[in-house]
Amino acid sequence: MSAAINILSAFGFLAAFGLLRLQPFNDRVYFPKWYLKGMRGSPTSSGATVRKFVNLDAKTYFKFLNWMPAALRMPEPELIDHAGLDSAAYIRIYVLGLKIFVPITALALGVLVPVNYMSNTLERSREVVFSDIDKLSISNIPTGSPKFFAHLVMSYVFTFWTCFVLYHEYKTVATKRLQFLASEKRRPDQFTVLVRNVPPDPDESVSEHIEHFFCVNHPDHYLTHQVVYNANKLAQVVDKKKSTKNWLVYYQNKFERNPKTKPTTKTGFLGLWGDRVDAIDYYNDTIKKLVEEEKQEREKVISDPDAIMPAAFVSFKTRWGAAVCAQTQQSSNPTIWLTEWAPEPRDIYWNNLAIPYVELNVRKLLMGVAFFFLTFFFMIPIAFVQSLANIEGIQKALPFLKPLLQISSVKSVVQGFLPGIALKIFLAILPMILMLMSKIEGLTSLSHLDRRSAAKYHLFILINVFLGSIVAGTALQQLEKLMNEPSTEFTKTVGRSIPMKGTFFITYVMVDGWSGIAAEILRLVPLILFHLKNTFLVKTEQDREQATDPGSLNFATNEPRTQLYFLLGLVYSVVTPILLPFILIFFAFAYVVYRHQIINVYDQKYESGAAFWPQVHLRVIIGLIIAQVLLMGLFSTLGVAKSTFILIPQPILTIWFHRVCKGRFESAFLKFPLQEAMVKDTVERATEPNLNLLNYLKDAYVHPVFKGGQMQNHEVDVDEEESSPLVVTKRTSQMGSKHDKNRTVEHFRKNSSSHSHPSRSRPALLRCAAHKILTTFQRTKSQQLSASLSLSLLLFLHQSDSN
């Protein structure tokens, strides 16, 4: 029954979407991507005012489902061009599902369902309650029947087919990624390496230290670098200023519409309590204060050496140089001078750039333990909250609701609703909790954070949704069982209960899968938010643009949920094949919907080049292995225990297959081969011989709060401080400047030569310097140069003496 309601609601969502998307006043909600691309202005029809808001063209209503073929029409290369490889590869997850399950469904329905149906165990044993679906499942076959051989063979066929498709899909995505990276235009991250854990140096600033290190160790390739500022507090202030400005605009609008009453607000939290003051004045004052605060903070960040974190973005002259630096170990201590490819500038998670090695390890350990407790013990606090959240508790806490709650109909609804609500709230905020945990772990890019959260969420779903539904108990109880039962017994218990849960999971696919997708396309929350903002805040066209929230693919939540359907499909492919068509419909529906959303709605926050594919692949493999192990458990209870041995090679071969795939393709997602780098470098050198790379890179990795107009403000400071050349040079390299390229380069050169040798205490540098002087000396033999040589030597000997 609840399934029927849910399916109806899914169709309701679809119908609503079909109608709402045709209304021009919703255009910005359902087609924001085209606005962002500048290909769609305000509603085009310049007719009557009412036409601007409501579509009165009856014809369009008849074709209200025509968004589906439209979504499928765009070819993939164009899609990659339009939305990026991340989105295109994300869609391929659903394609992968279709490719795997269409032939499997055909085979299973063609072979296994007749085999199952022609037995009649269930009919004979009248005492067990069974549905029609069970008659089509493996439970209908009598214990010890030779018919199980069909299932054994099919299991191998399905495994083989899944691996085959996985391999080819991995290959395709890897190729697409390499093509994508190769065809990409010049991007700062191609030349840049993120260096972390720069060791402190008593004599030099972080910036100088980095410059000298790379000048010595990558002399042919080092170009420039950008230190990282700890601007977290500044970013907070900027954010606060922005939200305060929003409130100011809100009250100003209110005042304009109703000029008689001056709007007032309370000074306390969220305007709920505190003194009542004039709102516009109050917010004007607050903004003034915040502007002042921001200025001070900005001053502080720039002038305080402690605000410079021991991390930097080091850029190289060639992609080859950057590829080399990113893939090699710099120092003999592998916990300092850690290098990795720099993420895209907009992909960086700035807060985590300066965590030392040991702290990073401690954080990982703590988060590991925390995740374990979250997964296995989350029911305890929820049960506690549930015990509090009964009618009496609410009446006590909120006495003014008492009369309402005594109406019997309200009471019964609340009583039916309350127990589940704590769990539902928890499950709704779970992705946020997991994201927070990933952030605490210290990852440095948003894409990586998304992937890590997805991995955690996948595990949680696997243990609590999948196993929890099958064994019908909390994860904690399962853990106890696993500890106290033989490991084969656990597999058997789970395997045995799989066929019984077939009906349940069919409902689950419809409720969670189908309606989830339908809700995704309706975009109810952004729709409401847009109209609220539109009513209260928007004054200009630009405001309206800002009020639009196109959203983006939520990989961290959607991918693990999709993986559950892969798992269900693989587990039930042999056991209850009738589940497969439901899974197929899910994948097909999701494919169309997400394709539509990607084309028309989402605006990706970053572009990682499908870096998540190895994870997708791994999780399907995990699902496959789980299906194989559970099938072994099921078979050992069906009176054909000996045939279980035939199934043992399956997981071993699958793991081996995974290792082969990993070795074959994974590095395409982690490393950048030197050959490709060299080709791109060569092409670029041929086509743009006069490219000023330094200019191109100088502002690329500046913290977002420093970007924009603020830069200019700062350059005044630079000029003011020009009396101290050291500071200026540092600033120059960090934030760009008005010096033209030649002057800047000169500056660098001077800087590196004046600091690197005389003041360096490390033997490497000494020898390096000494040697270079020596070689030049040998070649020139000129007296003039020997003079300069000697003085630098004197300086340098002095230094080494004083050390």
Added chain:
Amino acid sequence: MSAAINILSAFGFLAAFGLLRLQPFNDRVYFPKWYLKGMRGSPTSSGATVRKFVNLDAKTYFKFLNWMPAALRMPEPELIDHAGLDSAAYIRIYVLGLKIFVPITALALGVLVPVNYMSNTLERSREVVFSDIDKLSISNIPTGSPKFFAHLVMSYVFTFWTCFVLYHEYKTVATKRLQFLASEKRRPDQFTVLVRNVPPDPDESVSEHIEHFFCVNHPDHYLTHQVVYNANKLAQVVDKKKSTKNWLVYYQNKFERNPKTKPTTKTGFLGLWGDRVDAIDYYNDTIKKLVEEEKQEREKVISDPDAIMPAAFVSFKTRWGAAVCAQTQQSSNPTIWLTEWAPEPRDIYWNNLAIPYVELNVRKLLMGVAFFFLTFFFMIPIAFVQSLANIEGIQKALPFLKPLLQISSVKSVVQGFLPGIALKIFLAILPMILMLMSKIEGLTSLSHLDRRSAAKYHLFILINVFLGSIVAGTALQQLEKLMNEPSTEFTKTVGRSIPMKGTFFITYVMVDGWSGIAAEILRLVPLILFHLKNTFLVKTEQDREQATDPGSLNFATNEPRTQLYFLLGLVYSVVTPILLPFILIFFAFAYVVYRHQIINVYDQKYESGAAFWPQVHLRVIIGLIIAQVLLMGLFSTLGVAKSTFILIPQPILTIWFHRVCKGRFESAFLKFPLQEAMVKDTVERATEPNLNLLNYLKDAYVHPVFKGGQMQNHEVDVDEEESSPLVVTKRTSQMGSKHDKNRTVEHFRKNSSSHSHPSRSRPALLRCAAHKILTTFQRTKSQQLSASLSLSLLLFLHQSDSN
């Protein structure tokens, strides 16, 4: 009783060694290292003939144990110099044992033994048989006693101490390795990278393809390369020739001593059957044939393009260039152009250099499965052989032994001896089987083969010796138990039987550990072999040198055996502390013996720079975790089940500790940091500016059978083919040539510039140096100091070099 016999035999071995080592005619057996180093000639005393063979100096006999202090006297740096870092680090395994167990023993004997002894459970329960040792073990404490708290605390203390020592030892070895690599003289492998899986090219030979690829992708650094020939068959022929020569010499000697009868031999296998012929003529003929065969084979290998394998040793101009190439990915397909550090030339296992990627994976899978069956099912064929190897079977197979076997005393000995012999033979050849399996897996260096075999052997010992002894059953039975019992139950079973096996393992340490070490120092097999060879084969002093087999550290066998003692010590430290002194004696004794052997005997086949230490560390950690888990199992049976929870964080923290150590130190054993490479390059460039690196490297990676005079033969071919310049260049780079260095380099330049682009920037070193001199010049105007200071610069460079 058997323990007493074994200990007596251990002392017998020691005494025999003490006496035999003083006899000059054994000198080459017990001090071969000094002969190899050329620091010891034939017996020095030029007195009476008898003195040459028997030491008559009575005084030396009184000090027959003085080898012990002598072995301890050499300081470690000298030891590294004398025997290499591998040997020195190997000794540190025993030092690690001492460092871990001396304080643990002291604490355990001081705290736990009194606690155990003061309880008297065992005395009260008269029915259980117990020894005095059991009274000192944990079994003496009544169930549920609060005294177990002492054991809990001690378990944490021991874990902490073990981790502390492990961390510091890892750090020390890593530092020593880096120092060793930094202080090493120039070696070909520092400049060379092994490239495997070169893709086939329709237009070019393998050699040309490699040259072009690296000229394009490492234009500034590529120097030369050496293709790998498939000379396995040739090597076989050469080996056969050598052994035939040995037989010829044997018969010639025989004939010389007894000129009356011409020695004869049979032509069949091992001279056991076939026609009887004149031995000297027969072997002369055979050698002639083999020489001819060798010549043909050599011709074939050199001229046949199919004999060139798709692998090569690519050398670079700088260590920096080689480090970059070894650590980066070359091609977008990660299964071709695989690069890794080239092993030392003598460390290479030539047969495995050309295995394609997929085959390598299949081999690994097969060997993994084979190892699983070997570990768990090896008892089945052995039991089968045992069932055959009874008296009746022997009488049937070898009827001529029948009369002998009917003597009752012989019969009883054979009957007592037979059942065990199949197992003993299996255990003796097990390391060889494992080494063969590692070879099939396709590893490319001897050191890596040793490490992989050691890992396999360690697992085998862990499962079959340790668990097998404790649970008293075959591995297969244990596997069944593990599958059919709850996992906690298995731990409990094992944990419960640990205290009971204390006495058994004390005997084991004495029998296997102590006498094994004593047998090692006696070197019985090399002693006998040497005297046999000396009698029958040796004619000249050079022959005698070849007859000496100094042997080498057998890491693949010795290290896993030593790990068993670590495991025993850690497991029993809390349970039966009285075992610890025996372990301590083992470590101390082994330390002295191996130190002596390393100084005086072993001649290492290769030098890997202690590359095995991460494995040693990992295995001690594995032992620690096993000890912790088993202690949890034991505690849960002792009526203090709740305190088991206190032990749960122990393995988690230990695993975390391992991960931290791995991140911190492991890369020192896998990668070569760019900083170090740059320092070495710079120093070398300063001290030897005119080094001809190409000359130095050209023959370094030639297959051993091509080394020596054969090279020259081939150079004639080169001249003949000079009409085709490309082929010449290829040959030049492969085998060296008569062209002088400049011409070759020119060739390369031309070659590389034609493939890469003309705009290649010159080495930035020059530019950098020019800058530095320029800036110093700007700063200094004085000319007087120049001469003296350049002199001091030279001095300084000399100084820093000699340090």
